Every structure is written in C-alpha cells, then in structure tokens.
Amino acid sequence: MIVVMKPGATQENLAAVVDKIESAGLRTHLSKGEEVTIVGVIGDKKIIANLELQMMAGVDKTVRITEKYKLVSRDFHPEDTIIDAGGVKIGGNEIVVMAGPCAVESLEQLREAAQAVKACGAKFLRGGAFKPRTSPYDFQGFGVEGLKLLRKVADEFDLRVVTEIVDKDDIEFFCEYADILQVGARNMQNFQMLKALGKCNKPVLLKRGLSATISEWLNAAEYIMSGGNEQVIFCERGIRTYETFTRNTLDLSAVAAVKELSHLPIVVDPSHGTGRWKMVAPMARAAIAAGADGLIIEVHPHPEKALSDGDQSLTPEAFKTLMSNLDGIAKVMGRTI
Ligand code: PEP
Numbered sequence: 001m002i003v004v005m006k007p008g009a010t011q012e013n014l015a016a017v018v019d020k021i022e023s024a025g026l027r028t029h030l031s032k033g034e035e036v037t038i039v040g041v042i043g044d045k046k047i048i049a050n051l052e053l054q055m056m057a058g059v060d061k062t063v064r065i066t067e068k069y070k071l072v073s074r075d076f077h078p079e080d081t082i083i084d085a086g087g088v089k090i091g092g093n094e095i096v097v098m099a100g101p102c103a104v105e106s107l108e109q110l111r112e113a114a115q116a117v118k119a120c121g122a123k124f125l126r127g128g129a130f131k132p133r134t135s136p137y138d139f140q141g142f143g144v145e146g147l148k149l150l151r152k153v154a155d156e157f158d159l160r161v162v163t164e165i166v167d168k169d170d171i172e173f174f175c176e177y178a179d180i181l182q183v184g185a186r187n188m189q190n191f192q193m194l195k196a197l198g199k200c201n202k203p204v205l206l207k208r209g210l211s212a213t214i215s216e217w218l219n220a221a222e223y224i225m226s227g228g229n230e231q232v233i234f235c236e237r238g239i240r241t242y243e244t245f246t247r248n249t250l251d252l253s254a255v256a257a258v259k260e261l262s263h264l265p266i267v268v269d270p271s272h273g274t275g276r277w278k279m280v281a282p283m284a285r286a287a288i289a290a291g292a293d294g295l296i297i298e299v300h301p302h303p304e305k306a307l308s309d310g311d312q313s314l315t316p317e318a319f320k321t322l323m324s325n326l327d328g329i330a331k332v333m334g335r336t337i
Pocket residue numbers: 102128132164183184185186207237272
C-alpha cells in the first residue's frame with residue numbers, strides 16, 4: 001500500500017503516519033517529491049489491510065499495490081531515480097555508454113579497447129573477468145587478475161568499471177575494483193546472490209534473464225532493494241524466442257514497460273541482444289529512441305581474434321561511427337550523450 005500525503009501536509013502529520021505504520025510492525029519507505037510525499041508500506045498484507053490511515057491529518061488517500069514488487073515500483077517512488085556510479089550519473093538527462101570487450105584477454109587488448117571507447121565518449125569500460133560460458137571447455141576468464149587489470153586500465157583512461165560477478169562470496173573484492181557489479185542473465189534469479197548484493201553499497205546492473213518475464217525481472221530487483229541496496233540499474237539484453245537468425249530477441253518494448261512500472265534506470269545491450277555486430281548500431285539507436293538511459297556495447301580491437309563473442313563485437317571504427325550517429329537521436333529525445 002502507499003499513503004499519499006496532501007500537498008500541505010506538515011512534518012508532524014507525516015511523522016504521525018509513519019509512527020502508526022511502524023508501531024504496527026510494518027516497514028515504511030518515504031518518497032518526497034516536489035509537492036507530494038508518498039509513504040510506501042511494506043509487510044504483512046492482513047496488518048496493512050487493518051491500518052486505518054485514511055482519516056489521519058494530512059493524508060490525501062491510500063492506494064493498494066497489488067504487484068509483489070514494491071520498492072522497485074513507480075507507485076512507491078513516482079520520480080525517476082538517478083544512480084551515482086563512481087561519479088557518473090545514470091538515469092538523468094545524459095545517456096551513459098559502457099563499452100569494451102566481452103572478456104578481459106590481455107593488458108594490450110584492454111588498453112586498445114579502453115583508448116578507443118574513451119575517445120568516442122564512453123564513460124564505463126566493460127569486460128568480463130569471470131565468464132559464465134555455456135560450455136565448460138570455453139575460455140572462462142582470468143578471474144581476480146582480470147578484475148585488477150580492468151581497474152588499472154580504466155583508471156589509466158579515466159573510465160569507470162562495470163563487470164560481471166558470478167559468486168556471492170566474491171562481492172567484497174568486486175566492491176574494491178568495480179564501480180558497477182553486473183548480474184548476468186544466467187544469474188538473474190540467483191536469489192542468494194541477489195540477497196547478498198542487497199547488503200552491499202555498490203550499484204548493481206541487473207540483466208534480464210534468458211527467459212524472464214518483466215515481472216520476474218522486477219521482483220529480482222526487489223530482492224536487492226529490500227536488502228537495503230537501492231542502486232539497481234536494469235539491463236535488457238534480449239530474450240529467448242523461436243527466432244534463430246539472432247542470438248536473442250532484443251525486447252525494446254521492455255524499456256517502455258520498465259519505465260512505466262519502475263523508477264529505476266534501464267540500459268540496453270544490443271550486442272548480446274542480437275549476437276550480430278551489424279545489428280548493434282541500429283538497435284542501439286532504437287534503444288535510445290525507446291527511452292533507454294544507457295547502452296552497454298561490446299567493442300574489441302580485433303573482433304576476429306576475440307576469445308568470446310567476436311561475432312557481436314564492434315571494431316573501434318564501427319563504434320566510432322555508431323557514437324557519432326547517436327548524438328542526433330539523443331537530441332530528439334531531449335537528452336545528451
Ligand atoms: C556479458 O555481458 O558479457 C554477458 C555474459 O551477458 P549476459 O549475461 O547478458 O549473457
């Protein structure tokens with residue numbers, strides 16, 4: 001349930017409402033807008049149903065929220081949330097681009113990639129150090145060493161780091177080296193990891209599961225938020241359908257759906273979303289037109305030699321062309337890039 005306070009409600013009115021809710025053993029979540037304050041109520045449904053708040057001073061109305069996710073919901077928090085990741089704001093007016101190789105392969109590869117993406121305006125260096133590969137015989141990533149390389153190179157080029165975490169026991173050292181912890185599609189419903197991420201203080205990029213509905217995805221974010229970490233960024237990366245021409249089917253309607261249902265930012269990954277480098281630019285442009293807050297794109301200095309996802313990786317030149325074309329679309333959307 002949410003309690004919508006009247007525009008003229010006083011601090012005392014608000015305090016009395018919060019006190020009544022919390023005295024009943026329920027949790028509150030405040031969202032203070034420019035005019036109206038909303039008190040979100042979380043806890044036992046039966047206790048919530050018996051709370052009589054309607055007649056309290058300063059209360060405009062109470063509204064039942066039927067969805068299971070609450071903190072994630074735009075009803076609880078009508079204004080867009082802007083997340084600060086290593087000093088870069090995600091979800092505001094600026095569209096944030098994260099780019100780099102699928103996997104960290106060497107210092108040279110990372111440096112070449114970082115230099116190229118920085119020159120074109122990317123703010124984050126992406127790259128997997130722990131790779132969740134479909135086959136156990138494929139390159140699994142360099143682990144901790146890869147993570148350290150990522151930080152070192154990102155710092156050299158004044159970039160932030162976004163990288164995938166695959167084990168909840170690694171959270172502490174990931175927090176040391178990364179600015180955003182990425183939960184991959186295969187781990188979207190790894191509830192133990194989501195709960196543990198709820199206890200850390202770093203932004204989380206939550207990729208959509210391979211076959212996850214939007215509701216399941218929002219509930220996965222609720223696991224993180226309900227643990228206390230409210231810094232969640234969604235990432236649409238394509239879902240599994242009957243189509244085989246593309247690796248996944250990039251669901252850009254999810255951007256509009258998430259914007260309607262949630263206040264959290266959403267970025268789009270057209271690389272995994274299509275699996276084909278030629279489709280990355282058109283889908284990146286479409287993502288911005290659909291209202292995405294950012295893009296995460298695979299760029300490799302030599303895609304033909306990539307240890308993973310070469311087919312969907314842009315060369316530095318192709319990335320440069322793409323970035324120069326995004327400006328106009330961002331402008332039409334009233335945003336900068
Ligand atoms: C990745 O970003 O490298 C990755 C493995 O993505 P996903 O989890 O979306 O497959």
